[in-house]
Amino acid sequence: MPNVVFYRKYRPQDFSNIQDQDSIVKTLTNAILNNKIAHAYLFTGPRGTGKTSTARILAKAINCLDRKDKEFEPCNKCQSCTDINSGSSLDVVEFDAATNTGIDEIRALQDNAKIKPVNGKYKIYIIDEAHQLSKSAYGALLKILEEPPEYIIFILATTDPEKMLKTILSRVQRFDFKKLSIDKIVKKLESILKKEKIEYELPALTLIAKESDGGMRDAESMLGQITTISKKVTLEVVENTIGGIGQNKIADFVDILIEKDNMELFKYVDDLDSNGYNLEEFLKSLIEYMQNLLIIKVSEKLDSILKKELSNDFILKLKKQAEKTDINFVKNSIKKLLDVQGYFNVVLNQRLPIEMAILEITQD
Ligand SMILES: [Zn+2]
DSSP states (O other), X not given: OOTHHHHHHTOOOSGGGOOSOHHHHHHHHHHHHTTOOOSEEEEEOSTTSSHHHHHHHHHXXXXXXXXXXXXXXXXSOSHHHHHHHHTXXXXXXXXXXXXXXXXXXXXXXXXXXXXXXXXXSOEEEEEETGGGOOHHHHHHHHHHHHSOOTTEEEEEEESOGGGSOHHHXXXXXXXXXXXXXXXXXXXXXXXXXXXXXXXXXXXXXXXXXXXXXXXXXXXXXHHHHHXXXXXXXXHHHHHHHHTOOOHHHHHHHHHHHHHTOHHHHHHHHHHHHHTTOOHHHHHHHHHHHHHHHHHHHHOGGGHHHHTTTSOHHHHHHHHHHHHTSOHHHHHHHHHHHHHTGGGGGTOSSTTHHHHXXXXXXXXX
16 A cells, blocks of 8 residues: 555545644634634745645635534535545645745736635635745735635645745734644554455554654555555554664664673674664653653653553563563663763764763762
């Protein structure tokens, strides 16, 4: 299955399926209910947070032919809704300013804007990555925004509002989309896999969610990619796909750390370095690993905290490792590892911060 499929196939089609942007959904749906639609909206926020999906849903709801008063969801069945869903609507025009500077589109739009909508009430222009419009495109856009025909609505989406002209910003109603929580991403991935009848390990999904940094689209693409190479979505496959340092590798390192074998530890770090691993990322993962060990040390009954991110087998392994050391060692190690985190920006050799931390830990 090609990896684009998931985010297209499971793209939210109505407001109730937009994840984690509750206040935005509330404001927009209230505006629809009260018939207070603005002429220009700006949706800002990191990639994959639902800006374009929300723009399309808003466009559908506004133009839906079957939507009753006191309803705000698009029906997704009428001619207008299905045209928008299939990208063939004459009333809803979408273009990406990143692929071209937009001047041709905006000029065409100027002409096109004079023609009234065909099916729906409004003509809606969705412009993705709007900050990349050229100066002349901006000029043309501004002209329309200054005196927009009654039936025109703009929805500008951007990851970088700072780069937009103030004159544009002052004419739009702005909504800031935030990164999605790991929980929400995991839930969505779970629901996709259940519908697709694909087996998975929960910790694998958590890792994908973390790696996608709050962006649903990235998470869904990564999931799609993984399902093309493996029948089951396991933590191991995800770790290998991401190319990060897997938990097992970190577990080996911590074994040596507990033995305080400096020579082996230095060799280990050099090995990671020569194999192109990002040592700053390694340090972060190591700190996280030690934190899990600390949790086990405080009480084995706390392992429910770990179940979201680690497989049961791995938690068992962690418990065995915890038996070999004491809570002070773990606590002290975390402190020393945190201490060197800031060094990465100032040293030329990326091994040094970790080597310093190793000596601090083992010589204590
Ligand atoms: Zn409809």
